[in-house]
Amino acid sequence: MSDDFYKKILDNNKKWVEDQLAIDQDYFKDLSKGQQPPLLWIGCSDSRVPANEIIGAKPGEVFVHRNIANMVIHSDMNMLSVLDYAVNVLKVKHVIVCGHYGCGGVLASMGNQSIGLIDNWIRHIKDVYRLHEDYLNSIEDHEERFNKFVEINVQEQVFDLAKTSIVQGAWRNGQNLTLHGWVYGLNSGYVTDLDVNLTSNADLDEVYRLKF
Numbered sequence: 001m002s003d004d005f006y007k008k009i010l011d012n013n014k015k016w017v018e019d020q021l022a023i024d025q026d027y028f029k030d031l032s033k034g035q036q037p038p039l040l041w042i043g044c045s046d047s048r049v050p051a052n053e054i055i056g057a058k059p060g061e062v063f064v065h066r067n068i069a070n071m072v073i074h075s076d077m078n079m080l081s082v083l084d085y086a087v088n089v090l091k092v093k094h095v096i097v098c099g100h101y102g103c104g105g106v107l108a109s110m111g112n113q114s115i116g117l118i119d120n121w122i123r124h125i126k127d128v129y130r131l132h133e134d135y136l137n138s139i140e141d142h143e144e145r146f147n148k149f150v151e152i153n154v155q156e157q158v159f160d161l162a163k164t165s166i167v168q169g170a171w172r173n174g175q176n177l178t179l180h181g182w183v184y185g186l187n188s189g190y191v192t193d194l195d196v197n198l199t200s201n202a203d204l205d206e207v208y209r210l211k212f
Helices: 003-023 027-031 077-089 104-109 118-131 133-137 142-162 165-172 201-211
Strands: 039-044 062-067 094-100 178-184 191-193
Touching (some): 039 077, 062 077, 077 165, 104 118, 104 142, 118 133, 118 142, 142 165, 142 178, 142 201
Parallel strands (some): 039 062, 039 094
Antiparallel strands (some): 178 191
16 A cells, blocks of 8 residues: 555545535434444455445445355354344344355356465355356356356355344344345446345245245
């Protein structure tokens, strides 16, 4: 990070504060009172996929967890802690797992090149590929196969999300909670709803019956 860039982002912060206060003098005072976001966003760490901006949300409207390739891994205490707080304390009504076309983590999992420590994380994505290996390998065009794998990975993360004890407990208690799967297009800005919208175990069973 260059000195000029570092100074620029500090200056940008000052300007942003001034701009917000010019619109609403109580902007930060109101934000400091607490948060009640209706949505938890589980997305990719990719710098080109900013959760709030994509959906035009304001600060305080989206609770966010991000990791490489938007994975929902049952041993990931960071993700589980965020999910638990969002569902059981903030009482979010929606959880969106949002992947994106051109995802580097998904692409890396399709090959055998060692990248470093991230290899251990990518192992989980490779497991998803193995579940759908026959179908994915039947797609001859590499770009089409890549895009389809991005979509399948999101779907599988939504299914894994539905199976967590946190979501299961919320549904069992009658909590209003819907899970969604999206893919964001870096080259278009639009999101694609993968039509994986789960509100109960009955929905999960129906999706498995129809798709698999």
